Amino acid sequence: MVDHAARALKELGVREVFGVTGGSIMGFFDALALEDIEIYMFRHEQGAAHAADAYGRIKRRPGVALATSGPGATNLVTGIANAYFDSAPMLAITGQVPTSVFGRDAFQETDIVGVTAPITKFNYQVRSPEEAAPAIRTAYRLAYEGRPGPTLVDFPRDIQLALYEPRDEPAYLPIDFSKYVPPKPDPTAIAKAARILAMAARPVILVGNGVYWSQAWPEVLQLAELLQAPIVTTLPGKNAVPADHPLVMGPAGMHGRLEADAALANADVVLAVGTRFSDRTVGRFTPEMREKTVIHIDSDPSEIGKNVPPAVGIVADAKAALRMLLKKIPSLPRRDRRFIEWLLQIRRRYEEAMERWARRMRKFPPWKVLKALREVAPRDTITVTGVGSHQMWAEQHWDVYVPGTWLTSAGLGTMGFCIPAALGAKIAARDRPVLCIDGDGSFQMTMNNLALVRDYNLPITVVIFDNRALMLVKQWQVYLYDRRIVATEYSPRPDFAKIAEAYEIEAVKPANLDEVRKWADWSIRNQEPLVMIIEIDNEEDIVLPWVKPGDWLTEAIKPPGLEDLDLVYPGAKPLQAAPQG
């Protein structure tokens, strides 16, 4: 029956899949090859899963990752969880031992359906050949319908090998897809939201990555202009609005930008679109966040009120809701721009302070490296990050211009995401530059997948922020554990240049920012893969601003020289309680 499953994938438009083979999935691989579906041989299943996740984010259709039963399947787990927490569409297909030995602890038997139940939108074990193609179609569709997410189909080996001629099998498993189609926005709720926004003194729009999925950035920008409301984003929401729009203040949160933290903290009304109100974004929920009047638009009804109770909750597609909202908001008198001017002044002081700080550093200031890279990377460069301090620096200082070009592991925070995700992105968009901003620790978790760069001609530009430390954790040790440095500093091994060389990739260690620019430009223009090693001092590499866990946004520890900068808006009237409803 694997032939039918492979054909179903082909009919869905799948042309390339990622995976590692094995006894329980080789039949499936064979059928895929017969259908001319290209199989990218990742060196670890986690890599295949991250690649599928990234591919899905770029293509807006699920990437497909395959693995054999047992260790192959469990190696996918981190990648599946990553896609789940970042709402990325992906389909995992796993082999399983034959049904005849189910429950006997057969060689490489793992209950992968049980293991992945809490981290998939849907998973299913095929128990008869006629279910195979419907299960594939169902899982594929569920991965992107409504709020995207990962799905998994598990195929026992005997079922894969069973001979079967389709009769009139249903196209799908008996699943109600309609509940994933967001309802039309409720006009009464929209009218109420419009009234609240029109009366707001300091409305702020909080953008999550749902805005990217709904392609609602034009509406977000239009609304912001109409209201003269600053836009702040979540970490994944950086992907959804252009950073160079004058009202975009950047990401708020634990490692947000100061002007964004200030905007969110001093808002009287927050219009949140396509975000789950992660604790990383709002610092803490009580009491400050709950004192604001919140309007929450999300396509997933279970997000409304989960973390922050809104005055108005609107379950709808973001684009549809914002369009209706735009029609309902009356043309407003010219709004007082003092709040925005105040935020922009914070931005200026913040940038100046960062410049002064940079001049004092012995080694590379991470944010200056990012700015240098941004100068030479074309606007539509797809940027991927690892997880750690380098990611937080990128959150604060990497400007995303084109929606859909920012891939980061936000919800799960998975070290090792960068290399395989960059490969998946490059496979999805071969005509665009792909830049991987990685940490030395993150890089070492999945660097084995660099083999694919030459195997499949995937010229990615990798920049390793090499501080020989698990720096983000070391930073916590410095501040929260009395400087007890435990298991966060690495030896100088391995030599990353030699690693790159082993994979036939050029490696460089720039001596200054000019060389950073020159090499990045060389790699991007010539479509030549590159590993650039940036030496960073792990005593200097402290990411600030930083809102410590449990603190409120205005309590951020600020970069040196800004200690006196007050993030509480002087013109703020006492906040009003949220109207009930």
Added chain:
Amino acid sequence: MAEMKEVHVYGVYELVIEAWNGIDALMRISNMARRAKLSYQEVSASFEEDRRLRVRITATGDGFEARWLAAKLSRMPEIYRVETRLVKPLPPGGEG
């Protein structure tokens, strides 16, 4: 299933859930239920025809968690119906 309203009435709640793909759905239901901060009193499940499953859960809580659970469950593909109701209000902090 509608969005979650923040209703805080402490008491005994009943959730009735209907699902397809019974035993797997049961696993998913209990998986999700583990994460809701409710005090469970009774869980019963029965199969109906065509792999359909009917689950009844009673638990004490303040209403928000029961609704959170219902909202989450209703997003699961194999779940057809979730109904939540307050069976008996209790004095806050009292035993159910």
